[in-house]
Amino acid sequence: MDFDRVINRLNTHSMKWDMMESLFGVSPVDGIPMWVADMDFAPPKSVADSLKGLLKNEVYGYYGPDTSYKNAIVSWMERRHNWTIEPDWISTTHGIVNAFGLCIAAFTEKNDGVIIFTPVYHVFELVISGAERRAHSSDLVNVNGRYEMDLDALEASLTGDETMMLFCSPHNPSGRVWTKEELKAVAEFCEKHDLLLVSDEIHHDLVFDGHKHTIMSLAAPEQIARTIVLTSASKTFNIAGSHTGNVIIQDKKLHTAYEKFAKGTGISGSAVGMTMLEAAYNGGEEWLEECIEYLDGNRKVFDEAINKIPGLASMKLDSTYLSWVDFSGTGMTKDEILSRIQKVAKIAPSPGLQFGESGRLFMRFNIACSRSVVIDATQRLKDAFSDLQ
Numbered sequence: 001m002d003f004d005r006v007i008n009r010l011n012t013h014s015m016k017w018d019m020m021e022s023l024f025g026v027s028p029v030d031g032i033p034m035w036v037a038d039m040d041f042a043p044p045k046s047v048a049d050s051l052k053g054l055l056k057n058e059v060y061g062y063y064g065p066d067t068s069y070k071n072a073i074v075s076w077m078e079r080r081h082n083w084t085i086e087p088d089w090i091s092t093t094h095g096i097v098n099a100f101g102l103c104i105a106a107f108t109e110k111n112d113g114v115i116i117f118t119p120v121y122h123v124f125e126l127v128i129s130g131a132e133r134r135a136h137s138s139d140l141v142n143v144n145g146r147y148e149m150d151l152d153a154l155e156a157s158l159t160g161d162e163t164m165m166l167f168c169s170p171h172n173p174s175g176r177v178w179t180k181e182e183l184k185a186v187a188e189f190c191e192k193h194d195l196l197l198v199s200d201e202i203h204h205d206l207v208f209d210g211h212k213h214t215i216m217s218l219a220a221p222e223q224i225a226r227t228i229v230l231t232s233a234s235k236t237f238n239i240a241g242s243h244t245g246n247v248i249i250q251d252k253k254l255h256t257a258y259e260k261f262a263k264g265t266g267i268s269g270s271a272v273g274m275t276m277l278e279a280a281y282n283g284g285e286e287w288l289e290e291c292i293e294y295l296d297g298n299r300k301v302f303d304e305a306i307n308k309i310p311g312l313a314s315m316k317l318d319s320t321y322l323s324w325v326d327f328s329g330t331g332m333t334k335d336e337i338l339s340r341i342q343k344v345a346k347i348a349p350s351p352g353l354q355f356g357e358s359g360r361l362f363m364r365f366n367i368a369c370s371r372s373v374v375i376d377a378t379q380r381l382k383d384a385f386s387d388l389q
């Protein structure tokens, strides 16, 4: 796969490219979109082939049976994560945001507290508050450029109405891969405070050498009865438009309760999304290895250039293609930083404040694009902050 190839995504209903100007004032003609988490790479050929196969059918009716779809997931989890699961633990949703939205609606009540570790994927907060629950934030602690959880501080902050923890593993926006010990501690915390543990593991496949992602259920098997794992192929294979995700619940009682609720929402999978996921899991492994290697190269080029710019510091990514850059060393306000990035460098990253107050002076850069674009972006940033050098 040629990851260097620059694909023109303009006017393709690509949110990343076609909404950049209206959202950030950066023109896609000479600007660089480095915000929303989709890659500028073509997914594995098996995915395109599966869509061509669908097209050949001529008739596009209801999808079923889902046996081969579920088997593809079972096999993937075994091969890539040493996680042995059963097909009937799997429930399909319209993506992972939909999945945690359903879990919140199914298992918490209005005004309940849902714990999140901030900064974190901003949609956690949006869905929690949208469902009229209370997002209970626990700030991650930046220890020498690496986030750690402070469970003691979290415990001291509890108000007693918390019923769920929505956990991001690996962590977006920092790319942190949590250790088994950290995951176990999180699960034990949930046991102590009788919280349901929803583990969003959408980024679980994009992990760099030297780090190992552990599925929550494997790190804390004794907490299975309160654990829900959310996975999808959309980040792994760059098929976010497939809008297909999975809720995986091992505990029979919990799974039955989830299914009962989901039934009342009328949700069912999409033929297009499920076909794409199955094709990606069955035929995309080699592509994924190459993709991780390419992203590893991008991460090195990006970090090296960024960390040479006085006042800027990127967190070293264990996983993901979302680089979390600390601009606090510039001494500027969030608006001054953003103005230089958007107006001078003509780059649209995700503003860090989106992910929580502690992200105010950070920006998140999506580096899943051709290496030439990463190099161009770092040069633009260097020029935009050149007076600091």
Ligand SMILES: Cc1ncc(COP(=O)(O)O)c(C=O)c1O
Pocket (backbone or CB within 6 Å): 037, 094, 095, 096, 097, 098, 121, 168, 172, 200, 202, 232, 234, 240, 243, 244, 245
């Ligand atoms: C942690 C996390 N969860 C969920 C999503 C979105 O999932 P989906 O597109 O399947 O709804 C993202 C996208 O960036 C994410 O980072």
